[in-house]
Amino acid sequence: MSKTYNLTTPLSEADVIQLKAGDIVYLSGIIYTARDAAHKKLIDLMDAKEELPFDVKGSVIYFVGPTPPKPGDPIGSAGPTTSYRMDSYSPRLINEKGLRGMIGKGKRNKEVTDACSKSKAIYFGATGGAGALLARQIKSAEVIAYPELGPEAIRKLEVVDFPLTVINDTYDQDLYKIGRAQYEIK
Amino acid sequence: MREIKYEDIVKSIRDSIMYSGTNLPKDALEKMNEAYEKEKSPVAREVLKQLLENADIASSEDKPLCQDTGLAVFFVKVGEDVKVVGGTLKAAINEGTEKGYKDGYLRASTCHWDTRANLKDEIGYNLPAIIHFDLVEGDELEIEYAAKGGGSENVSRATVIPPAAGRQGVIDYVKEVVSNAGPNPCPPLTVGVGIGGTFEKAVISSKHALFRKLGSVNENSTLESMEKELVEELNKLGIGAMGMGGTQTVFGVHIEKNPCHIASLPVSVNVQCHSSRHTVIKL
Numbered sequence: 001m002s003k004t005y006n007l008t009t010p011l012s013e014a015d016v017i018q019l020k021a022g023d024i025v026y027l028s029g030i031i032y033t034a035r036d037a038a039h040k041k042l043i044d045l046m047d048a049k050e051e052l053p054f055d056v057k058g059s060v061i062y063f064v065g066p067t068p069p070k071p072g073d074p075i076g077s078a079g080p081t082t083s084y085r086m087d088s089y090s091p092r093l094i095n096e097k098g099l100r101g102m103i104g105k106g107k108r109n110k111e112v113t114d115a116c117s118k119s120k121a122i123y124f125g126a127t128g129g130a131g132a133l134l135a136r137q138i139k140s141a142e143v144i145a146y147p148e149l150g151p152e153a154i155r156k157l158e159v160v161d162f163p164l165t166v167i168n169d170t171y172d173q174d175l176y177k178i179g180r181a182q183y184e185i186k
Numbered sequence: 187m188r189e190i191k192y193e194d195i196v197k198s199i200r201d202s203i204m205y206s207g208t209n210l211p212k213d214a215l216e217k218m219n220e221a222y223e224k225e226k227s228p229v230a231r232e233v234l235k236q237l238l239e240n241a242d243i244a245s246s247e248d249k250p251l252c253q254d255t256g257l258a259v260f261f262v263k264v265g266e267d268v269k270v271v272g273g274t275l276k277a278a279i280n281e282g283t284e285k286g287y288k289d290g291y292l293r294a295s296t297c298h299w300d301t302r303a304n305l306k307d308e309i310g311y312n313l314p315a316i317i318h319f320d321l322v323e324g325d326e327l328e329i330e331y332a333a334k335g336g337g338s339e340n341v342s343r344a345t346v347i348p349p350a351a352g353r354q355g356v357i358d359y360v361k362e363v364v365s366n367a368g369p370n371p372c373p374p375l376t377v378g379v380g381i382g383g384t385f386e387k388a389v390i391s392s393k394h395a396l397f398r399k400l401g402s403v404n405e406n407s408t409l410e411s412m413e414k415e416l417v418e419e420l421n422k423l424g425i426g427a428m429g430m431g432g433t434q435t436v437f438g439v440h441i442e443k444n445p446c447h448i449a450s451l452p453v454s455v456n457v458q459c460h461s462s463r464h465t466v467i468k469l
Contacts, residue, residue: 002229022229037302067250067293076291077250082337082370105428106337106370127236128337128372128428129461131253132208132244150304151253151293163236165229165430176369179431183227184424 006161010058011100016122019166021173025124026161031060031103033155035081038146039089046092053145053154056093060101060124065151066141067131075141075157077131080105083123091115103164107176113168123168125175137162188265188325190469192272195327198467199282202331203258204290206463207250210241213400214437214462221374221427221434230432234374237427237460252461255292256333258283258315261394267325279329280315287312295336318390330397332464338375341367344389344454356381356453357416360439363455364420369429372459374437376400377420380454383444388452395440396458397466409441427460437462 002022007015009029019025032054034042045052063083067076083104090108093099094115101121105128116123126134138157145154167175210218218241222234244251260279270278287294294306296313306312316334343363347355360379367375380391404410416439426432437460446452 064253065293066253067255068291070249070291076293077244077253077255079253081254082340084370105372107368107429125369125428125430127233127240129252129459130236130240132247132249132251133236133240135249136243150306151295152304175431176429179227179229179426180368180424180429181431182424183426183431183433185422 009060011060012058013120016100016120017170019122019169020171021166021169021175021178023166025164025166027060027164028160028162029158031062031157031159033062033064033157035063035065035152036085037149037152038154039086041146043089043092046096052097054156057098058100060103061093061099062157063102063104066135067151069141075135075138078135078138079131080126080128082106083108087112094119094121108168113172113174116168117170117172120170122166122170124164125167126162126164134162187267187269189269189271190327192270192278195270195275195278195469196282196285198469199279199329199331200285200289202465202467203283203286203292203333206331206333206465207255207290207292208244208248210244210251210461211464214460215241217374217400217437218460221437225427225432225434227426227430227432229430230426230428230434233427233430250292251463252335253293254295254335254337255287256335256463257295258287258312259332259334259393260315260317261330261397262317262319263322263328264319265322265324265326268327276317279317280310280313283315284311284313327469329467329469330464331467332397335459335461338371338457338459341371342456344385344392344452346385346450346452349449349451351451353412355451357412357419359453360416360455361419361423364435364457365423367457368425371457372461373425373429373435374427374460375435376437376458376462377416377439378456378458379439379441380456381441381443381452382446383452384447385452387444388454389456391442391444392454392456395442396456396462397464398440400438400462404441406443409443413439413441
């Protein structure tokens with residue numbers, strides 16, 4: 001049976017090893033946004049042994065490129081983008097920098113799910129196409145790196161009760177496989 | 187000749203884009219409600235509930251339904267007796283697109299294919315629009331518009347199957363594409379299928395099929411029966427809303443056909459996410 005948790009960032013190993021694929025998590029605290037272009041820059045910095053624009057240890061990265069905010073709003077519409085485009089970058093952030101969580105939608109490859117099991121990280125799904133609903137849970141947003149990337153810049157977000165579902169846990173379980181197997185008629 | 191003013195085209199396109207960005211069309215909303223009623227999986231029902239709530243918030247707060255506000259795609263039927271005054275039709279569509287995306291606080295999503303640099307300052311805000319023109323009889327101008335997101339476009343596929351594969355070959359290919367896509371394109375999906383013509387004709391037909399009203403019945407009885415069979419088969423895949431498992435994987439399947447070469451049977455599958463933002467402008 002799926003359980004519901006309320007967690008606050010930064011996440012510890014204890015926070016994430018209790019989670020199982022299918023569990024619901026309401027996440028609060030600071031999270032960081034990055035899509036493929038920003039990920040590439042982070043990996044380039046790691047290759048050059050330079051400091052990253054935020055402390056990745058225990059952090060959660062949200063794969064999102066929001067719409068521009070209207071005057072007075074912290075952010076525009078902000079739902080998840082498809083995560084596989086980050087597959088070639090995520091394992092290094094998890095294994096070498098201690099990234100604890102990723103928020104996106106869609107399948108991840110084996111390198112990512114292996115890294116989740118080995119170094120204890122979670123891949124969360126947020127509801128794709130629910131950008132207006134999800135934006136309500138974002139209380140502030142600040143561009144902290146790569147403003148030239150526009151919607152793809154790295155933003156520091158403060159979220160409250162951000163609704164998530166555990167897709168890949170630290171035990172190599174995958175909700176997409178489990179859920180589909182339950183309803184597939186062959 | 188009937189004259190249509192350039193600025194009237196710009197304005198109606200701008201307004202339609204802004205409205206579509208924040209208001210799910212009635213047909214898509216009806217399908218979403220229907221899927222919520224029919225869905226057996228509690229997890230998928232929760233997803234659909236969030237999506238219905240999202241549609242409410244987007245409309246009432248005038249906030250984009252999704253952060254991926256798409257590339258602007260148009261199918262334009264130009265009557266031969268129409269004359270656009272004050273500029274060209276293509277320029278009017280592009281100007282309306284830029285204004286709609288900018289004024290509606292929608293996302294500029296066009297980038298350079300290789301450097302991936304955003305082209306909003308170089309070419310224009312979310313430009314160029316993707317425009318398919320068709321010349322028809324009469325003095326009317328009909329512009330079909332849809333905002334096409336990237337996630338569902340990424341899983342779309344086209345092929346040319348052996349003619350001997352026939353109807354079953356088409357059905358098997360559509361199933362293969364949707365099955366492989368899984369959660370990635372944001373199901374429940376509308377699946378556009380283009381059959382026949384040349385390679386690119388099949389692709390364009392599959393795109394145009396997505397502009398058809400959801401829930402409408404195909405005028406061709408053979409295609410209608412294929413659509414029904416495919417809806418049933420695709421829902422059996424168990425993918426469900428956002429791929430978390432469920433009985434409602436598709437809102438519908440829309441098929442368009444064309445006569446084809448005696449040697450070929452092209453098939454294209456264009457996938458549309460649940461946020462089916464489309465409208466028709468008549469001038």
